[in-house]
Amino acid sequence: MFITGGNGQVGFELQRQFALFGNVLAPTRHELDLTDANAVDAYLAEHQPALILNAAAYTAVDKAESEPAQAKRLNAELPAQLAEYAAKHTIALVHYSTDYVYPGDGETPWQEDSPTAPHSVYGQTKLEGDQAVTQSGCQHLIFRTSWVYAARGNNFMKTMLRLGREREALSIVNDQIGAPTPARLIAQVTALAFTPHASPLTPHITSGIYHLAPRGETSWHGFASEIFKQAQALGEELAIHSGTVNGIPTVEFPTPAQRPLNSRMSLTKLEAALGVTLPVWQYQLALTLAECCEA
Numbered sequence: 001m002f003i004t005g006g007n008g009q010v011g012f013e014l015q016r017q018f019a020l021f022g023n024v025l026a027p028t029r030h031e032l033d034l035t036d037a038n039a040v041d042a043y044l045a046e047h048q049p050a051l052i053l054n055a056a057a058y059t060a061v062d063k064a065e066s067e068p069a070q071a072k073r074l075n076a077e078l079p080a081q082l083a084e085y086a087a088k089h090t091i092a093l094v095h096y097s098t099d100y101v102y103p104g105d106g107e108t109p110w111q112e113d114s115p116t117a118p119h120s121v122y123g124q125t126k127l128e129g130d131q132a133v134t135q136s137g138c139q140h141l142i143f144r145t146s147w148v149y150a151a152r153g154n155n156f157m158k159t160m161l162r163l164g165r166e167r168e169a170l171s172i173v174n175d176q177i178g179a180p181t182p183a184r185l186i187a188q189v190t191a192l193a194f195t196p197h198a199s200p201l202t203p204h205i206t207s208g209i210y211h212l213a214p215r216g217e218t219s220w221h222g223f224a225s226e227i228f229k230q231a232q233a234l235g236e237e238l239a240i241h242s243g244t245v246n247g248i249p250t251v252e253f254p255t256p257a258q259r260p261l262n263s264r265m266s267l268t269k270l271e272a273a274l275g276v277t278l279p280v281w282q283y284q285l286a287l288t289l290a291e292c293c294e295a
């Protein structure tokens with residue numbers, strides 16, 4: 001199988017989870033530049049993968065505002081190209097999407113068929129990718145996830161641990177609500193969608209979009225406070241304390257890209273399809289922190 005973005009948060013965990021499924025091809029950026037459509041075509045023609053897991057993306061949300069063409073290539077055109085190949089060769093494509101496709105208003109959790117209305121270039125280009133995959137006719141799973149973090153890679157948890165060692169106080173937005181999702185959970189669920197089937201190359205759940213996140217909800221401020229609380233309990237030496245993490249509204253933290261306030265996503269569809277109960281986000285954080293904090 002072919003994993004794109006194998007060096008990223010999700011791609012790396014996919015490499016771990018799919019190691020037993022057969023030959024895993026996960027070329028680095030150096031080996032295959034995904035912005036080069038011809039190189040991608042040539043790679044597919046040469047290796048003829050039996051399954052594609054597309055974990056590559058342009059994920060720098062603020063930078064995407066000033067590099068829309070790059071973001072579009074990775075987030076919209078690449079999935080379209082992979083989906084076209086998958087349709088033509090009757091293989092399945094797994095793709096990953098984001099809470100940033102939703103308009104972000106209200107407080108009700110989004111359903112997979114809720115109206116989309118991204119406010120950022122990142123969200124818009126990701127939506128175009130989802131639409132291309134959906135319309136391609138290939139067998140596909142699109143896992144729409146949120147606030148991804150891991151012991152490895154660049155993410156909010158790692159940023160907080162670094163800042164928490166350096167600073168005695170921090171201001172973190174408390175009015176964007178969602179669920180922080182470990183990359184490993186995403187890879188585990190992806191593997192589960194394939195495992196019980198007679199063929200490890202065909203998913204046993206219906207093609208479509210599925211929300212994938214832990215249960216529960218919090219704000220970035222709540223997430224940061226929990227990171228500091230748990231890290232401290234693990235023996236991390238932090239300059240910051242949970243009590244000195246100030247909650248601020250989004251308007252007090254201006255950024256080039258606009259983020260949704262409501263990133264709540266209903267998990268009913270995925271839980272029913274796979275017959276699982278997703279774990280709560282605090283427990284998932286403990287498992288991820290244990291990987292990167294020394295006792």
Ligand SMILES: NC(=O)C1=CN([C@@H]2O[C@H](COP(=O)(O)OP(=O)(O)OC[C@H]3O[C@@H](n4cnc5c(N)ncnc54)[C@H](OP(=O)(O)O)[C@@H]3O)[C@@H](O)[C@H]2O)C=CC1
Nearest residue numbers: 005007008009010029034035056057059096098145147148
């Ligand atoms: N991060 C998050 O908070 C969220 C992510 N998602 C989605 O989940 C998926 C995985 O995200 P995540 O693992 O966090 O992403 P990362 O940013 O950690 O990884 C992206 C991967 O794409 C690769 N890549 C980017 N551009 C190129 C290129 N031109 N050529 C080759 N490789 C390239 C990167 O390579 P390199 O390592 O060399 O840079 C990296 O391996 C994406 O679809 C993302 O949109 C959804 C919701 C939240």
Ligand SMILES: Cc1cn([C@H]2C[C@H](O)[C@@H](COP(=O)(O)OP(=O)(O)O[C@H]3O[C@@H](C)C(=O)[C@@H](O)[C@H]3O)O2)c(=O)[nH]c1=O
Nearest residue numbers: 059061098099100146147148156171172173220253259
């Ligand atoms: C570092 C920092 C961030 N923040 C805010 C900014 C932002 O609203 C929030 C999270 O910061 P980030 O830079 O991690 O946000 P961002 O990169 O937008 O995270 C998003 O990435 C993409 C790829 C996704 O798909 C989303 O699900 C989401 O995870 O915290 C503070 O309020 N204070 C701080 O000191």
Ligand SMILES: [Mg+2]
Nearest residue numbers: 059060061062
């Ligand atoms: Mg970011």
